[in-house]
Amino acid sequence: MGFFEKFLAKYQDDWCKECNCAMEKLRKQLYALPCMIVGHYTEHKNPEFYIKNLHKVEKKADIPSGMYACGAIQYRCPSCGKRVTLLDPFLPVRDEEKHEGNVLFCNGELDQFLWW
Numbered sequence: 463m464g465f466f467e468k469f470l471a472k473y474q475d476d477w478c479k480e481c482n483c484a485m486e487k488l489r490k491q492l493y494a495l496p497c498m499i500v501g502h503y504t505e506h507k508n509p510e511f512y513i514k515n516l517h518k519v520e521k522k523a524d525i526p527s528g529m530y531a532c533g534a535i536q537y538r539c540p541s542c543g544k545r546v547t548l549l550d551p552f553l554p555v556r557d558e559e560k561h562e563g564n565v566l567f568c569n570g571e572l573d574q575f576l577w578w
Contacts, residue, residue, distance in 0.1 A: 475548050475566055478539035485537035485546070491576060494519050495551060498530040503553070503562055509571035512549060516575075522554055530562075534576050547572050 476485050493516040498504070506512070516532060525531045533550040547567045552559040 475546070475564060476537050478542065478544055479568070480544050481539055481541040483539065483541050485539050485544075487535060488538050488545070489534075489536045489576075491534045492519050492522065493517060493532045493534060494525045495530040495532050496526075498551075500528045500553065503530060503551070505563065505565075507565060509567055512565075512572060513575045525554055534572070536573070536576070544568075545570065545573065547576065 476487070477483065478485050495515055496517060497515045512532070516534075519525060519531070522531065530551055530553050533552070535548045535550070536545060537548065538545045547570075549565040549567070549572075550561060551563070551565070552561045
């Protein structure tokens with residue numbers, strides 16, 4: 463692998479840290495995060511927090527005003543098969559989204575909850 467691929471793998475969540483190649487997007491789902499409302503966002507890295515508090519929704523319009531949401535995307539490396547789940551907590555505000563920063567789970571911590 464070249465310098466560019468190693469650089470992307472280090473800094474891009476959708477690049478495999480093992481193989482230094484682009485990962486495939488397998489699944490995408492939207493969740494409401496009713497325990498967090500405007501002005502009360504707290505960053506969490508513990509998968510148990512998300513297992514306890516995420517509620518599946520079909521579309522952004524289903525999220526009550528003032529409540530945070532969370533997009534979940536699962537990626538898979540086409541070379542080694544490694545999977546990672548990216549959570550993107552955000553606050554829907556009018557027609558925009560205020561993103562709080564991604565949370566990455568690389569060891570299957572949320573696979574069973576999010577996808578089955």
